[in-house]
Amino acid sequence: MTAKIALSDVHKSFGPKDVLRGVNLEVETGQSIVVIGGSGSGKSVMLKSILGLLTPDKGSIKxxxxxxVGLARRGRADIDHQIGMLFQNGALFDSLPVWKNVAFRAIQNDGMDEAGARDLAVDALKQVELGPELLDLSPASLSGGMHKRVGLARAIASKPEIIFFDEPTTGLDPIMTDVINHLIRDCVQELGATTMTITHDMTSVRAIADKTALLYKGEIIWQGSTEALEASDDPFLNQFINGLAHGPIEVEGQQLDTTPNAEAV
Amino acid sequence: MTFLATIGAFFLAFFAQTGRLSVFVGQTLAAMLRPPIYFRIIGQQIIRIGYFSLPVVALTSFFTGGALAIQIYYGGNQFNSEAIVSSIVALGITRELGPVLGGLMVAGRVSAAIAAEIGTMRVTEQIDALTTLSTDPHKYLVAPRVIAATLCMPILALIADIIGIFGGFVVGTQSFGFNAAIYVQRTINFLTVDDVTSGLIKAAVFGFIIAMMGCYNGYYSKGGAQGVGRATTNAVVSASILILAANYLMTSLLFSS
Incomplete structure (x- = not known):
């Protein structure tokens, strides 16, 4: 069976900095994969490469x-149509009210009329447990949690086959984090969509992942099911999921001493 | 060696910037010609760029026309100043000062606003969101602003011409006691259609430059709020310099033949 998303030997550099150094990853249809990794590990670059916002220097993304890879924007149109994306900060259009944000694709690409677009927005907002009273509000007047939920409504409004989530719970309180995680899980199950989530929030991983991949220094160094994640004795994975300062993972350009009792020296 | 490397790096950066700008202009022109064309957004931009720039352009041209009349009157008082004030004010305003000063004022107002808006959209990932929603940012954001500015600037320049000439008329008749009917008659007799149209052609080019510089600098802004601030400054500076350079080139082309 052909994978829904398949990355093979994907490389991307910015000047002398190699951000992706041969990423290999496959996501099956209907699977919910979560890619974890520290800041600067290349998660966002990988996601933008899949979305066609960045062009890899080498490798294949199917x-x-x-x-x-190498497909012109117009050639991507039918691929883009089956994709939904929730950006880290929602990326709602400030100049448009909530309903136009949620139904943006239907209005711009399908020429949907105002009444139809408002109905579509009401349905999508209902799926993320928001009411129609938000329809005419400006994104600037929404709280952080509502912003994320409206962003999620926009991502699922066109019933995409693939949905990407970029740090969906960053900056939210624990309760709202749980709300968003459940909404993602429910929406995805309802749509039967394939999803890829970029995060470093382990609560999200446990709530929404069928499969998890650890990206470190531009390479996938571990991947497996959520059960395998908990049982793994991989030192990189253990350091990351337990949030340990010491271990094989280098933190933000500083090589931590990984020898036992290093702190006592 | 360091000195040579610095010069090399400067030229490489210059050519890279020029190339990127050329590609951006090409993509925008292609987006302007290919459907769909967002008429509603063009209409909104005409209001924002054209209508809301009217007070600035009107005040600038009124005072410029008045100041020009004073300069010509005192500078040329050994000649028949009454005869030349009206004609030189009309010529100066329509050919140069109306479009150029109007262009510079609109550059300050509109380029900055466009760069700040698109720059903020860039750093908050709204432009990436547009792309993932199958909407071409050049079509949706850039082309409507460029079309609106290119259409609005000649109209603003025409209004600047009329108000600038009126400024000269007010100073001439009220301060220097010129006969109003004769002033108007001399202005009409002296001005040719070419004087006005050359200014309007220039204004259309300035409108294109103003919107293009605002969009380009905003589109490639990075680095959060500081980056947006830098993009705004660069937009105004580059638009102003390009307007003056383009004015020189077009004046050479239009009046040397």
Whole structure:
């Protein structure tokens, strides 16, 4: 069976900095994969490469078996149509009210009329447990949690086959984090979509992942099921999921001393 | 060696910037010609760029026309100043000062606003969101602003011409006691259609430059709030310099033949 998303030997550099150094990853149809990794590990660059916002220097990215690297924007149109994306800060358009944000794709690409677009927005907002009283509000007047939920409503409004989530719970309180995680899980199950989530929040990983991959220094160094994640004795994975300062993972350009009792020296 | 490396790095950066700007202009022109064309957004931008710039352009041209009349009157008082004030004010305003000063004022107002808006959209990932929603940012954001500014600037320049000439008229008749009917008659007799149209052609080019510089600098801004601030400054500076350079080139082309 062809993987829904398949990355093979993907490289991306910015000047002398190699951000992706041969990423290999496959996501099956209907699977919910969570990519974890520290800041600067290349998660966002990988996501932007899959979305076509960045062009890899080398390697292959296939969606539904179709090569997307080197595809012109117009050639991507039918691929983009099956993709939904929740950005880290929602990325709602300030100049448009909530309903136009949620139904943006339907209005701009399908020429949907105002009444239809408002109905679509009401349905999508209902799926993320928001009411129609928000329809005419400006994104600037929404709280952080509502912003994320409206962003999620926009991502699922066109019923995409693939949904990407970039740090969906960053900056939210624990209760709202749980709300968002459940909404993601429910929406995805309802749509039957394939999802890829970028996060370093282990609560999200446990709540929404079928499969987890650890990205470190531009390479996937571990991948497996959520059960395998908890049982793994991989030192990199253990350091990350337990949030340990000491271990094999280098933190923000500083090589931590990983020898036993290093602190006592 | 360090000195040579610095010069090399400067030229490499200059050519990279020029190349990127050329590609950006090419993509924008292609987006302007290819459907869909967002008429509603063009209309909104015409209001924002054209209508809301009217007070600035009107005040600038009124005072410029008045000051020009004073300069010509005192500078040329050994000649028949009454005869030349009206004609030189009309010529100066329509050919140069109306479009150029109007362009510079609109550059300050509109380029900055466009760069700040698009720059903020860039750093908050709204432009990436547009792309993932299958909408071409050049079509949706850049092309409507460029079309609106290119259409609005000649109209603003025409209004600047009329108000600038009126400024000269007010100073001439009220301060220097010129006969109003003769002043108007001399202005009409002296001005040709070419004087006005050359200014309007220039204004259209300035409108294109103003919107393009605002969009380009905003589109490639990075580094959060500081980056947006830098983009705004660069937009105004580059638009102003390009307006003056383009004015020189177009004046050479239009009046040397």
């Amino acid at each position: 969606i539904d078996g179709r090569e997307t």
